Amino acid sequence: MNQVVMHTGCGAEAGLISVDDALALITVRTQRLGTEQLPLQQALGRYLAQDVHSKINLPLFAQSAVDGYAISAIAEIDAGAEFALIGEIRAGQTANVALKNGQAVRIFTGAPIPDGTTTVARQEIVNVAEQKIVLTSPLKLHADTRDAGEEISVGQILAAKGQKLSVGAIAALSMAGISHCEVYAYPKIAVVITGDEVAENIDDYSAGKIFDANAPLIAVWFQSQLAHVEIMHVTDDKNAVLNLFAHLKDQYDVILTTGGVSVGDYDFVRPVALDLGFKQIFWKVKQKPGKPMLFAEYKREDASSCYLLGLPGNPAAVYVGMQIYTDTLLKALQGQTEPLSWFSGVITHDLKADARERFLRMSVQFEQGAVQLTSLAKQQSHMLSNLMQANGLVRIPAGQSIQAGNLLHGLLIQQ
Structure with missing residues (x-):
């Protein structure tokens, strides 16, 4: 205790x-x-000021997930089945052909699937002979196809107000055709x-x-x-x-x-x-270091x-x-009122008590299934050399002596 x-x-x-x-x-x-309107590529690290809704389906159209052959069949297909090869569709082309039962077209990843398609055979299970193809393995219906809107549908929220725009978020929004977004202004x-x-x-x-x-x-x-x-x-x-x-x-x-x-x-x-x-x-805040801190408004x-x-x-x-x-x-x-996200970890050694809450620079390691915290030397307020090793800033409660094994809270810090 x-x-x-x-x-x-x-x-x-x-x-x-x-x-x-x-x-x-x-x-x-x-x-x-x-708030301000920014091109998406200039909004990295900013916070959205309003929800972003998709104006399109993703995928935009039904498409092939592989390089192979779009096939029309009325049931699951056995190995050895043959289909008449009647054309080819590449990514970026329009699927201006409609398949009938027993027909196939050569198709490539991302290319639109033509009407009448019931499944796609990846090229690794297909032999081509003159104007026909022969399957070397059985094939289920609706294999290797991407349905229109299976990831995102029109009107769906892509990103919520207050979300920070990361590299991944910007990539996802870009794929949905979003070019600009409303964000909170960054302070001067x-x-x-x-x-x-x-x-x-x-x-x-x-x-x-x-x-x-x-x-x-x-x-x-x-x-x-x-x-x-x-x-x-x-x-x-x-x-x-x-x-x-x-x-x-x-x-x-x-x-x-x-x-x-x-x-x-x-x-x-x-x-x-x-x-x-x-x-x-x-x-003045009851902390160490940094007690005589001032916050004021004009x-x-x-x-x-x-x-x-x-x-x-x-x-x-x-x-x-x-x-x-x-x-x-x-x-x-920038409209963000959520508290800081403190992680929890176990201290590996004892610490003496202090009248003020302290922030100690520590080494944070995940070992033996737990986050383990080890305080570094040279913690005085005029010293910074331990920031060469520190990756955590850990809160030590005021007026408490800390024993090894106690649970403490902290922030991961940039090296």
């Missing part, structure tokens, strides 16, 4: 909300964007990296600065979402942050920031946002909104914020 441990200190102060409450607030308080996003400490080169690094992991992390995360964002840097200067936010709030659907969101002397993101009219939805005169998601500056906190909160926000803007 898990032991409940009481804590004081960091993570136990009043005013923090839970991870689940923060996610629920993002989902409930986010106004979805409008400004990414603001705050701070004076970013090094431009090794000399800067040795002078007390650090290399920036956050901008590349965020850039490639959005690339993995097939999306483009504007990334900009701003110094830890209140006027600089104010001027930038004043411009962005009217131009973008989302301002995503890293750093400057806590209570330090140079943390200006929250006070500047509030001064500009953003309404705080929550600030309501414009046209009733549209700009959302501010302020992530802490430590790169591990940014990574967690992207995988969990940014993903939830982007989906909510």
Whole structure:
């Protein structure tokens, strides 16, 4: 049984909300964007804004499933049966012949089956002799034929509103003759990296600065979402942050920031946002890493909104914020309100308790019939090197010591 441990200190102060409450607030308080019509081949990764119905049958017409011979017979056919060969139909041609009992035509895969056809004989069981064919094996009626509409019928729903368009979905819709679709608009996003400490080169690094992991992390995360964002840097200067936010709030659907969101002397993101009219939805989440996270909304005169998601500056906190909160926000803007899909797995070792819920980077493996979780070293919020091995982000409940064999929940993460 898990032991409940009481804590004081960091993570136990009043005013923090839970991870689940923060996610629920993002989902409930986010106004979805409008829709747009896109060519299907440009809609990969987007969410459908309405059901898509088929306007055709699939297959469009009865057709052969093999290269062989379309045959007309009144009963099942025995080996040795002969049929008069009266023509040929290739894929793309019109079947302008009607078969009578005892007749056959050469036919190819996908070619329309002529009227009067009762079955198709694959070429491997046929011998051809002058103007006739002879079957070498018995054959049942309706063999190797594809009936019109057997996969999809006219009016059938091909894809439902809210479905994400994958490669397979786009292929399936294309086969049904769909060329355009109505999808939710993708948000226009400004990414603001705050701070004076970013090094431009090794000399800067040795002078007390650090290399920036956050901008590349965020850039490639959005690339993995097939999306483009504007990334900009701003110094830890209140006027600089104010001027930038004043411009962005009217131009973008989302301002995503890293750093400057806590209570330090140079943390200006929250006070500047509030001064500009953003309404705080929550600030500080009972989690580790990423406690001082901010979510706020600016309501414009046209009733549209700009959302501010302020992530802490430590790169591990940014990574967690992207995988969990940014993903939830982007989906909510596109009409998706389903909770994140957490997998379940068994931890292979003990973990000490912490006052805050933790997100640990882990190795997730399927072994001995179960999903097994193993925590990786170097979990501090300024460290990212274990992402070379991690493929899971696992939730560790607050105030509980964890024993090997306990069931935990997590997200599979991109390598």
